[in-house]
Amino acid sequence: MARTPRITNQQILEAACQVFLQQGFGASTLEIAQQAGISEASIFKRFSTKEELFLAAMGIPEKPLWVSELESLCGKGNLKENLIKVCLQIMEFYHEVLPLIMMLRSRGNALPELGGKEPRPIGDVKVLTAFLEREINQDRLRPSDPQTVAHILLGSLMNHVFLEQISSQVSVSTTELPLNSGDRATEVSSFVQSLVDIVWQGIAPRQD
Numbered sequence: 001m002a003r004t005p006r007i008t009n010q011q012i013l014e015a016a017c018q019v020f021l022q023q024g025f026g027a028s029t030l031e032i033a034q035q036a037g038i039s040e041a042s043i044f045k046r047f048s049t050k051e052e053l054f055l056a057a058m059g060i061p062e063k064p065l066w067v068s069e070l071e072s073l074c075g076k077g078n079l080k081e082n083l084i085k086v087c088l089q090i091m092e093f094y095h096e097v098l099p100l101i102m103m104l105r106s107r108g109n110a111l112p113e114l115g116g117k118e119p120r121p122i123g124d125v126k127v128l129t130a131f132l133e134r135e136i137n138q139d140r141l142r143p144s145d146p147q148t149v150a151h152i153l154l155g156s157l158m159n160h161v162f163l164e165q166i167s168s169q170v171s172v173s174t175t176e177l178p179l180n181s182g183d184r185a186t187e188v189s190s191f192v193q194s195l196v197d198i199v200w201q202g203i204a205p206r207q208d
Contacts (some may be wrong), residue, residue: 094158098162141205
């Protein structure tokens with residue numbers, strides 16, 4: 001007797017992505033299972049929660065690369081260069097995630113509350129605030145309000161990504177050509193460098 005082909009995690013994620021894009025986080029895992037041709041129980045043998053399945057299907061990491069980078073950079077190296085590096089990673093993270101969120105929101109679809117946790121942007125501000133506070137405590141930054149600095153950096157980065165998305169849509173609708181990948185990388189790098197330069201003037205450690 002022939003064995004039933006074993007479905008891969010990728011096939012489950014592709015089915016989940018299709019259903020979530022249509023219905024948002026409110027979609028049932030039973031419908032996802034039917035789309036994938038498996039039982040609902042099989043989904044939860046691979047993914048412990050619906051939230052985990054959603055994040056994996058939509059390509060949204062629970063712990064972004066830039067957060068791990070912050071943890072490894074604290075108290076080390078050139079702080080200004082570290083901030084530029086992390087800000088570039090934050091830009092890329094939101095460049096990938098924001099279009100998905102905007103698309104789901106535009107369709108009136110629900111997003112996960114992630115087990116009652118705070119919204120990601122608020123959590124991101126707290127992560128960056130904690131990093132800046134540790135750097136202040138090590139005298140690598142002058143005394144300042146780390147939360148305000150975190151808001152300035154993250155708010156500027158997210159706003160740039162948002163405007164980039166809007167501009168891209170306008171370019172398509174008016175037949176104007178959007179920036180190619182090389183031009184975009186140069187523009188993003190220049191923006192981040194300028195942003196950190198401006199903020200650095202107010203937070204750089206005082207010279208004795």
